[in-house]
Amino acid sequence: EPEVTQTPSHQVTQMGQEVILRCVPISNHLYFYWYRQILGQKVEFLVSFYNNEISEKSEIFDDQFSVERPDGSNFTLKIRSTKLEDSAMYFCASSEETGRNQPQHFGDGTRLSIL
Amino acid sequence: GDSVTQMEGPVTLSEEACLTINCTYTATGYPSLFWYVQYPGEGLQLLLKATKADDKGSNKGFEATYRKETTSFHLEKGSVQVSDSAVYFCALRAGANNLFFGTGTRLTVIP
Numbered sequence: 001e002p003e004v005t006q007t008p009s010h011q012v013t014q015m016g017q018e019v020i021l022r023c024v025p026i027s028n029h030l031y032f033y034w035y036r037q038i039l040g041q042k043v044e045f046l047v048s049f050y051n052n053e054i055s056e057k058s059e060i061f062d063d064q065f066s067v068e069r070p071d072g073s074n075f076t077l078k079i080r081s082t083k084l085e086d087s088a089m090y091f092c093a094s095s096e097e098t099g100r101n102q103p104q105h106f107g108d109g110t111r112l113s114i115l
Numbered sequence: 116g117d118s119v120t121q122m123e124g125p126v127t128l129s130e131e132a133c134l135t136i137n138c139t140y141t142a143t144g145y146p147s148l149f150w151y152v153q154y155p156g157e158g159l160q161l162l163l164k165a166t167k168a169d170d171k172g173s174n175k176g177f178e179a180t181y182r183k184e185t186t187s188f189h190l191e192k193g194s195v196q197v198s199d200s201a202v203y204f205c206a207l208r209a210g211a212n213n214l215f216f217g218t219g220t221r222l223t224v225i226p
Contacts, residue, residue: 004158033213043159043204045213056212091159100147100208101166108158 002026006092006107013082014115021077021110023092032075033093033104034067036060043091049075050098079112087114117142121205121217128195128224136190136220138179138205146209148172148181148188153202153219162190162203195224 005024013019025032034046047057049067066078075094079086089111093104122137140146150162150172163172168183177192190203205217 042218043216048212098212103149103161103164104214106159
């Protein structure tokens, strides 16, 4: 069964450094998402992406964050200048279509640790 | 706004015991409701879903019924196995593209 893959599984970065988290969505999917989960808290929506544009973003997704689909397969999340509070598990997801009935398929996540 | 409230864990059960994990929601409009499961070291996997009132989602022996009158979507299983040990997340999706998740409930099943 096709799956969403994320790399790396664990990223350790010094505060203030830039970090790029990578995702390969399911190949025929058109809609892409990033979520994060701070330890012990809810999984929170960050951003959705379609047709090379951000379609929705949450309050968390400020100017420090950006997303990109640099080629036909990768979907990346960049944090420009990391802060301690960015430490979390980051999940990428994709779906074939949009709409409230459409399930989103998730990757295994990248654990980001900011020192 | 849209939100999900999920039963706090952790939950520890003996094998073959009955499981109920409570989930209630608040949403504008008519959401679809989901249960996701996260096994140790893995990502979020869709377990089941229901898209309208009175729908019952089911998978792997788990069931949940969309109850509009009580705004609930409780997850149930009649006889749990050790392999069911995981974190379970209730989620909804209304008008927006994104999912709203509960806090997750960790289930441990002991032999």
